[in-house]
Amino acid sequence: MKRTIPLMITAVGGILLIVATFIPATKDWGEKATIWFDILAGIAFILGGVNLLMIHLSKVSDRKKGWAYSLITLLSFLTMLFAGLFKIGSPPAPDQEFYGESFAPLTISQLPDSATFTIPGEIPATITDHIELPASVRTQMTVADGTITFRGWMRPNQLNDLIDFSDNLKWRATMEALAEKAKPQVTLTGSLDWYSDHRALSYGGVMTPEDRTSLEQMGSDAPWKSAIDQLDKLTNKKISLNVKPEDVPPAFINGDKPATVAYESSGQLTATGDMTTGTRDTLKSVFPVVRPMTPEQQQAYWQSLVDAGEKPLDDDARQTFIGILDTLWTKQQLVDIINAAGIAKPGTKSWTQLYEEQQAGVADLNPEIPAGESVTLNDAQLQAIDAYIAAPQQRISQLVINLKAAGTLTGGQQAAMTKYLSSQPTSGRLGRDLTQTLMDKNVSLDQAQLELLLGPYRSEMVWARIVERLFIASHVVKYPYSGEYNATGTPFWWMYEYIMQPLMATVFALLAFYVASAAFRAFRVKNVEASLLLGTAFIILLGRTFAGVWLTSWIDPAGPFSGFRIENMTVWIMSVINTAGNRAIFIGIALGIISTSVKVLLGVDRSYLGSDD
Amino acid sequence: MTTTPRPDTNQNLKTFEKRVWLAVILIIGIVLMTRFFTVKEMGRYYAVDTGSGLEAATAVDKEAGVAFVDVDRSIGIWISALMTIGIFSFLYKDNPYYKVCEALFIGISAAYWMVLSFWTTIIPNLFGKLFPTWTQSWAIPGLPTAHEHDWWLYFVPLILGIMLLMRLFPKYGWMARWPLAFIIGTTAGLRLIGFLEADFWGQIINTINSFPSYASMIEAVNEGNYSELFKLSNAIIVVVSILACLVYFFFSIEHKGAVAKVARLGIFVLMVTFGAGFGFTVMGRIALLAIRLEFLIYDWLALDIVGG
Known part of the structure; x- marks a missing residue:
């Protein structure tokens, strides 16, 4: 039995994979066997690690020769293992932290009845019994006795999964109707959510007393009340940072601030609740973008740089400097982008509309809604853009207000404009780019000139760090172990980057010396075969160097003997003779592996089982 | 005619060699330290904190005064350099310095592969399938908590894995034959198909084409x-x-x-x-x-x- 069962396992495992390759219906078996193989290979690594531990522990405890090296191996092994398994220093995965949302534990059974939504409907008959509902809704949705029940509130991704579940029009219309029903009340839409996989009630932003009252009216059970309590506390918690007043940009102090962030002139920056990434980005981007410059403004900027320092700057430097300023955005580019975004595009009908049309007897259903009228900027809006360019401190949000007041501005236009302007350089970024370009051109700037160009950049960097600190401090970590085990900056990463990787690369680099030494001993021109080997290696090595190419550069590259140029000979050898030799070797290896595999699977080769002892 | 050196001559040579090496190491150490304290770029990693992480500082960052010496990574550069030289020292002959590097490499790489397989295979492919709710609650928040319809099949690799670990106990070592047989069988199956497709048919077809x-x-x-x-x-x-x-x-x-x-x-x-x-x-x-x-x-x- 000790040998028979392993032999059968070998045969079944291997033959299953071979069969799965040729029979599509069994493809799933093959995939499963491959995953099992991966799991066992993973466990084999653990076995290897533990084995290493035991061997070296015994060597150390017995004080065998070289035990000190074993001790180093052990310590490095345990340190790396500890750092990696416990993900020491690894920040949580940013895409799983739900920044801006606060969580309170709440299971599906603890959701109030008011969060249960029903609609008449059935799973389409075309869906066979064994196919399950999409994973994203499986715990929240039940279909029974002609009624579809959904617990919690449906998110857009869940609706998309349900729509994709079947192409039946009635099903899709029903799901759209269900999604419309399964929404929190209007005042809570966008803030309230419940995540089935996380078993948590979520609230985004700050909970107001009115919101709390609305939530309390939804249910009266103790777990629900407790969850609301927790969320109220979390969303109203205040986190403050002491910052130097000179590090806070005037644009932030004087401009509109996000509702959840406050600043006191004493230097206290306070965030209420979990800060969203949107708020963080808004805070970071308080620095106004640089406006397009007229030639006079460009010259004035250049002159201020010249005047700031004691060293003269030559005309080449001036041209470089002005060249960078010429690449700034223009009014016309902005207008074109807004107008392009205002071109009307055809819309798409909802599934409900299409289903109604089908029921009304429309034979040829057309999902497209004809495009409406395009929107372009009017004269008043163009003047608002002129005013924005003339006022360097004006924020993009103010420009949006002005454009809306002066005419029509669609959501698409607003998004396109904001995206375009936000990507333009601020005075800090412009200063950095100017300095970089001047340094690349070996222009020597003195301290005062550097300060003029880089002062704003420094201020922006300092502010970005403050904002990021506040963002991290305001966030309650939900999954501390969700980060990457090898995240940059962690001890595990450090040991890989600065010990393992250089050691590995150097060991391989060391082989360069041994290969050269082996070649010296082996490459004696004793017969035709050895001459061929040596000659080819010589040509290939020469062909990859500058000297090799130079040696045969006198041969006309377009002439009949161009094939004798060393770089062409290298290519020909590699693509013809080397290809042929390698193919023959590969075919030989493949035949060898196939026959060995068949011998193993049929139990002819049993050496892997070892002896019966 | 060659003569074998007397043992005390050998000892003297070894002592002399050690002294020469000590002197060389001392001189190199002094030169390195002098350079370290006089050249502000040497053996230092300049970083800039962008708020969302550290990045290598540029010359402009240094001029702007936002760059700083990252001690961790600077130590890393030194360790890395010493490891590189340690491996190269084998070109002279096998020596304790090389052996220390070798021991470090063995320990760290063994743990690296162990951690890699734990987080990339065992957690998502084994525990994620068998205990999705538990796995989701701490390791993979994005994992759906609903079981797959044939999730129980993953108890097979779990049991085989435990049997594989039995190899650590000599009395129950025979139990490791089952998982080993599975690994051998699936490897044979995968290789047979892989080589048949890529290295046999593939090479013939490429030749014809x-x-x-x-x-x-x-x-x-x-x-x-x-x-x-x-x-x-x-x-x-x-x-x-x-x-x-x-x-x-x-x-x-x-x-x-x-x-x-x-x-x-x-x-x-x-x-x-x-x-x-x-x-x-x-x-x-x-x-x-x-x-x-x-x-x-x-x-x-x-330099x-x-x-x-």
Whole structure:
């Protein structure tokens, strides 16, 4: 039995994979066997690690020769293992932290009845019994006795999964109707959510007393009340940072601030609740973008740089400097982008509309809604853009207000404009780019000139760090172990980057010396075969160097003997003779592996089982 | 005639050698320390905190005063440099410095592969399938908590895995044969299919496909373009060479007469292939060596040599 069962396992495992390759219906078996193989290979690594531990522990405890090296191996092994398994220093995965949302534990059974939504409907008959509902809704949705029940509130991704579940029009219309029903009340839409996989009630932003009252009216059970309590506390918690007043940009102090962030002139920056990434980005981007410059403004900027320092700057430097300023955005580019975004595009009908049309007897259903009228900027809006360019401190949000007041501005236009302007350089970024370009051109700037160009950049960097600190401090970590085990900056990463990787690369680099030494001993021109080997290696090595190419550069590259140029000979050898030799070797290896595999699977080769002892 | 040195002479030589090395290490140490304290770039990693992480600082960052010396990564550069030199020290002879590097490499790489397999295979593919709710609650928040319909099948690799670990206990070592048999069987199956498709059929098909089509050849020749003929001649050489090599690999018949001549051609082709392979290997190793030397010269010593 000790040998028979392993032999059968070998045969079944291997033959299953071979069969799965040729029979599509069994493809799933093959995939499963491959995953099992991966799991066992993973466990084999653990076995290897533990084995290493035991061997070296015994060597150390017995004080065998070289035990000190074993001790180093052990310590490095345990340190790396500890750092990696416990993900020491690894920040949580940013895409799983739900920044801006606060969580309170709440299971599906603890959701109030008011969060249960029903609609008449059935799973389409075309869906066979064994196919399950999409994973994203499986715990929240039940279909029974002609009624579809959904617990919690449906998110857009869940609706998309349900729509994709079947192409039946009635099903899709029903799901759209269900999604419309399964929404929190209007005042809570966008803030309230419940995540089935996380078993948590979520609230985004700050909970107001009115919101709390609305939530309390939804249910009266103790777990629900407790969850609301927790969320109220979390969303109203205040986190403050002491910052130097000179590090806070005037644009932030004087401009509109996000509702959840406050600043006191004493230097206290306070965030209420979990800060969203949107708020963080808004805070970071308080620095106004640089406006397009007229030639006079460009010259004035250049002159201020010249005047700031004691060293003269030559005309080449001036041209470089002005060249960078010429690449700034223009009014016309902005207008074109807004107008392009205002071109009307055809819309798409909802599934409900299409289903109604089908029921009304429309034979040829057309999902497209004809495009409406395009929107372009009017004269008043163009003047608002002129005013924005003339006022360097004006924020993009103010420009949006002005454009809306002066005419029509669609959501698409607003998004396109904001995206375009936000990507333009601020005075800090412009200063950095100017300095970089001047340094690349070996222009020597003195301290005062550097300060003029880089002062704003420094201020922006300092502010970005403050904002990021506040963002991290305001966030309650939900999954501390969700980060990457090898995240940059962690001890595990450090040991890989600065010990393992250089050691590995150097060991391989060391082989360069041994290969050269082996070649010296082996490459004696004793017969035709050895001459061929040596000659080819010589040509290939020469062909990859500058000297090799130079040696045969006198041969006309377009002439009949161009094939004798060393770089062409290298290519020909590699693509013809080397290809042929390698193919023959590969075919030989493949035949060898196939026959060995068949011998193993049929139990002819049993050496892997070892002896019966 | 050679004479064997007396034991005390050997001892004296060893002591002398040790002293020479100590002196060399001391001098190098003094030079390095002097350079470290006089050249502000040497052995230091300048970083800039962008708020969302550290990045390597540029010259502009340094001028702007936002760059700072990252102690962790600076120590890393020193460790990395010392490890590199430690491995190179083997070129002289096997020595304790090299052995320390070797011991470190063994320990760290063993733990690296263990951690890698734990987080990338065992957690998502085994625990994620068997206990999705538990796995989701701490390790993979994005994992759906609903079981797959055949989730229980994953108890098989779990049990086989436990049996594999039984190899650590000599009394129950035989239990590891089952998972080992599974690994051998699936490896044999995967390899058989993989090599059959990629290295057997794949090579034959690629060889056949390298022939230009008759129509394209005629068209090209009519246009005065002989590149297609060159392609054809190359394809013929490839086919003849492959067949010659395969004849050489075929040991079921005696290599004499015509077979011996064809087999000898096969040997020639193989020798050219090995020569090309050797050339490429040497170039690859030298490139790696250059990278290590660049690291030592530019990243660690911050020497201002052309090309840096």
